[in-house]
Amino acid sequence: MAHSARCSPSGLTARAQRCGFGFGGGAPRPLLRAALPGLQRPTPTTAASALAATVAAPTAAAAAAAAAVATVAAASAAPAAAAAVAPPAVLSRVLPSLGALPPGYDFAVAAFAAVGAVVWVKLFKSAAARGLLDSNLCRKLVHLTAGPLFVLAWPFFSSLPAARFVAAAVPCVNAARLLLVGSGAVPDPALVKSTSRSGDRRELLGGPLYYVAVLTAVTLIFWRDSPASLIAVAMVCGGDGLADIVGRRWGRGNPLPWNGDKSWAGSTGFWVGGAAMAMGLIAVFQACGLLAQYHFAALAPIVWVVCLVCTLIESLPVAGALDDNLSVPLAAVGVSLLLLPLASAASGHYAAAAAAAGPAPAACAAAAGGAQPGAPLLAVAKAALAAVTG
């Protein structure tokens, strides 16, 4: 009984809900008040002003974007005031006694991420400006790390429906910076040096702007409800980022037959880097109680297939027609949406197999994929066959 409750889909959902990702929540627990006696419930608008002030400091561009955050604050004020917010799973695990969260909580998390983004890019800016790192390597390291770091902040946001809009303000602030610096309205030579190939500020309006636009779109559309967001971010950041780093270093002498500018080494870097980052992000999210409706072993083969398609797309000689910061995430989302129903079906299969396997908790994990070699592929193949034959 206890075993099937842990392994069945409903058991997983219940676990996720216990972890704080079920919607709704209880009244603030006395323990929270006891732990934080001076805690004032900030209104969303004051929290937004705090975010605006923090974000506005580094550049004038951020001020404009912070105004957008204030608008989100006003829009989310009503639901935030009405609902007690369950703490995010990641905090519930560390602080099991934590009760409902104050309404301004999401703005504080977004402010933290926005400041983190400025500091992170600044680190690479100064490394490039001092000549400590080659500016192309700096650009690719920013490319490789900014997206996954942003996504790793998602589990810290609350379960409120408005949380995704508050989170999306972080890449929006960066989009505003890129627009202002790229158009020449605000001079920032160090940002240009760390994010462009040639040192031409107008480049910021291409690849880097698409990059933050993709982060904004996946936050708003998929958020942490679908692995599609994590897979798309991993392809753009881990895949494309590593293809460049690996390809430039080890790609001479092994060009792709259909594109002499790219190499087998770079494309292998894309495939392995993208898939490894996607699976790493999914594993972290699942450890936080998110995406609990999917079994990890059912997602893994899908990640490799999506990554293979994206590797092929990235390798095509169409650079002038469509920037790979757009073509790659579009392909990742499209193929993920096609294949994720198979992962759902295979996850159900794992849960049923685990429920039938017996009460020992260890058997739960074993039956769920660890014990039988090839079980994940078999489950996905069965689900694909069932989908095709109806």
Ligand SMILES: C/C(=C\COP(=O)(O)O)CCC[C@H](C)CCC[C@H](C)CCCC(C)C
């Ligand atoms: C250099 C970048 C893209 C270039 O693409 P490509 O032309 O080489 O294909 C990426 C630019 C990133 C941007 C300036 C900063 C993005 C920050 C992100 C939205 C948030 C990070 C938050 C975290 C907590 C550090």
Ligand SMILES: Nc1ccn([C@@H]2O[C@H](COP(=O)(O)OP(=O)(O)O)[C@@H](O)[C@H]2O)c(=O)n1
């Ligand atoms: N599949 C790939 C991708 C990139 N690369 C190497 O990385 C360099 C930059 O790749 P890219 O033009 O796709 O760069 P971005 O547009 O992603 O910034 C190429 O000139 C190749 O040297 C590779 O060898 N193989």
